[in-house]
Amino acid sequence: xxxxxxxxxxxxxxxxxxxxxxxxxxxxxxxxxxxxxxxxxxxxxxxxxxxxxxxxxxxxxxxxxxxxxxxxxxxxxxxxxxxxxxxxxxxxxxxxxxxxxxxxxxxxxxxxxxxxxxxxxxxxxxxxxxxxxxxxxxxxxxxxxxxxxxxxxxxxxxxxxxxxxxxxxxxxxxxxxxxxxxxxxxxxxxxxxxxxxxxxxxxxxxxxxxxxxxxxxxxxxxxxxxxxxxxxxxxxxxxxxxxxxxxx
Ligand SMILES: Cc1cc2nc3c(=O)[nH]c(=O)nc-3n(C[C@H](O)[C@H](O)[C@H](O)COP(=O)(O)OP(=O)(O)OC[C@H]3O[C@@H](n4cnc5c(N)ncnc54)[C@H](O)[C@@H]3O)c2cc1C
Numbered sequence: 032x033x034x035x036x037x038x039x040x041x042x043x044x045x046x047x048x049x050x051x052x053x054x055x056x057x058x059x060x061x062x063x064x065x066x067x068x069x070x071x072x073x074x075x076x077x078x079x080x081x082x083x084x085x086x087x088x089x090x091x092x093x094x095x096x097x098x099x100x101x102x103x104x105x106x107x108x109x110x111x112x113x114x115x116x117x118x119x120x121x122x123x124x125x126x127x128x129x130x131x132x133x134x135x136x137x138x139x140x141x142x143x144x145x146x147x148x149x150x151x152x153x154x155x156x157x158x159x160x161x162x163x164x165x166x167x168x169x170x171x172x173x174x175x176x177x178x179x180x181x182x183x184x185x186x187x188x189x190x191x192x193x194x195x196x197x198x199x200x201x202x203x204x205x206x207x208x209x210x211x212x213x214x215x216x217x218x219x220x221x222x223x224x225x226x227x228x229x230x231x232x233x234x235x236x237x238x239x240x241x242x243x244x245x246x247x248x249x250x251x252x253x254x255x256x257x258x259x260x261x262x263x264x265x266x267x268x269x270x271x272x273x274x275x276x277x278x279x
Pocket of ligand 1: 266
């Protein structure tokens with residue numbers, strides 16, 4: 032799909048918000064889904080990026096952290112440029128059937144898929160709170176309209192260990208994206224308290240469309256340990272099924 036970059040906004044020293052006009056994706060995108068961005072002929076592989084925001088008809092926004100060649104190349108894009116973007120891809124978060132108390136647990140750039148989710152949950156009438164560990168990038172919160180979403184900020188690991196269990200207490204639905212340690216802590220706490228929890232798993236992804244089988248996630252099934260693919264079975268998984276320490 033052709034996507035025109037209509038706005039580019041620096042959020043932190045390494046995070047930039049890109050708004051693309053791409054109605055084909057905007058009309059269909061669900062929270063937790065991602066797109067595959069074709070950068071230029073120099074880059075053979077597309078780059079997977081979560082849908083940070085979406086207006087439901089015209090535009091999608093991507094919040095991208097510069098970590099390597101591809102994401103740094105994105106910094107050179109100028110408004111008006113047109114890219115080829117594939118999406119929406121993957122299985123997103125499940126919105127509750129009945130409105131309830133929702134906690135969104137994010138760490139660092141893991142904030143990216145949680146904002147659109149927060150907006151959709153709010154629209155459905157859910158009570159939405161954020162638990163965020165910025166890892167030195169508190170300014171990331173400038174990317175979101177955080178007046179609407181009360182946030183508990185955890186500055187470090189000790190803070191997370193101390194405050195996450197308390198924040199999860201009394202919640203009905205918990206959704207998380209961020210470093211795997213944070214996802215696992217969130218998952219364990221929710222399993223212990225029998226609270227619905229979904230986690231978005233990040234994997235190095237070659238194709239994003241179930242061809243290369245490179246993005247596996249180990250899951251528990253009734254037949255024992257099996258492997259699913261983050262690109263098409265995920266990236267969002269039920270927290271109970273993820274075998275966090277199993278690597279293929
Ligand atoms: C489903 C999904 C959604 C994502 N959403 C976002 C998002 O919203 N915002 C964002 O900033 N990033 C997101 N990422 C990560 C992003 O895809 C990578 O940071 C990006 O592909 C790196 O490309 P690069 O060319 O800049 O880096 P490279 O030069 O390829 O690599 C630089 C560094 O990034 C790591 N890396 C490369 N690719 C990945 C990858 N697919 N996953 C994890 N680490 C990787 C490498 O190990 C290396 O340390 C997402 C990844 C997935 C799988």
